[in-house]
Amino acid sequence: MSRQAFVHRIAMTAPDDVSGLEAAIARGAVDPACVVAVLGKTEGNGCVNDFTRALAARALHDRLGAAPCCVMSGGTEGALSPHFTVFEVRTSDALPVDDALAVGHCRTPALPGQHLGRLAQVDAVAAGVRTAMEEAGITSPDDVHFVQVKCPLLTSARLAALDREGVAPATRDTLKSMGLSRAASSLGVAVALGEVVRDDLTDEAIGRDWELRSSRASASAGVELMGHEIVVLGRGRGWSGPLRVDHAVMADGIDIEPVRAALARLGLASTGQLDRHQRGRLKALLAKAEPGASGQLRGYRHTMLTDSDVSPTRHARGFTAGALAALVGHAEIYVSGGAEHQGPDGGGPVCVIVEAA
Structure with missing residues (x-):
């Protein structure tokens, strides 16, 4: 079994x-x-x-x-x-295969609003990732290739509730609360996977010290929940089937070669765009995207950070999605904006799931 x-x-x-x-x-x-x-x-x-x-x-x-x-x-x-x-x-009834895709999931309790963007959120997500790994039979962090986290944000109503309780939030800016929540969640993944040492973290480092990061975290904030939804993808004991998983890290929004290399490792080698048969074997492409803080991309100025009409995350999603779509031959891909502590500045982690030949 x-x-x-x-x-x-x-x-x-x-x-x-x-x-x-x-x-x-x-x-x-x-x-x-x-x-x-x-x-x-x-x-x-x-x-x-x-x-x-x-x-x-x-x-x-x-x-x-x-x-x-x-x-x-x-x-x-x-x-x-x-x-x-x-x-x-x-x-x-099939026998287990060492490198078959394993999936684990976990839902954490509601996070009190004053803990959003702080170490308590890091700890909550780290615990949730460990639970999801255990549920998937993944014993080594090295066998985790991607961790998707859905995390909460602050709204006006939630801020008012904190005021009534007499507790201070990490920020009163609801939009900034999205970034802080993604940041703390990503550092929680990094702690669970051994990419960051928990004792080295402080509240002040969250959303500020970009040297602290995960190569496999993807966090997305939303108004629709108060806790965290966590999905771990990797290789665990007792799994079978033809699906295989790998990951890459893009250094910037057009750094597609690490993704091409990950596809090749899973049997989809191509010097250009994937052909029709290869596209049929690509089951999922999941990626993070964000504009680089310098305002430049490979020495050329971009305006993603200075556009007052369109959010930078919206620019980044469309831009990176175009680069990845050109590589794989379709745009039915999952690109999430806002990559705080998720890969290097301006880049982000990518996960590919492929059906073995």
């Missing part, structure tokens, strides 16, 4: 559109009782008031129940295609 992971990309026509999921269930391609996580790209602004994430999560939970982790990332700028990536875990 073993466990086997299945990954399905399902197109959406609107944030609450689960007709594609319904069709997959009807034809037997997806067993709703086996779904453990759904990652979605919704067509909102990706900022504090992006309720497309909550709408999509509600539609999914209405169909699948409360058990699966639903990580909705707002923003499909450029040609990014709105879609769900559905993760199933089924039991199998």
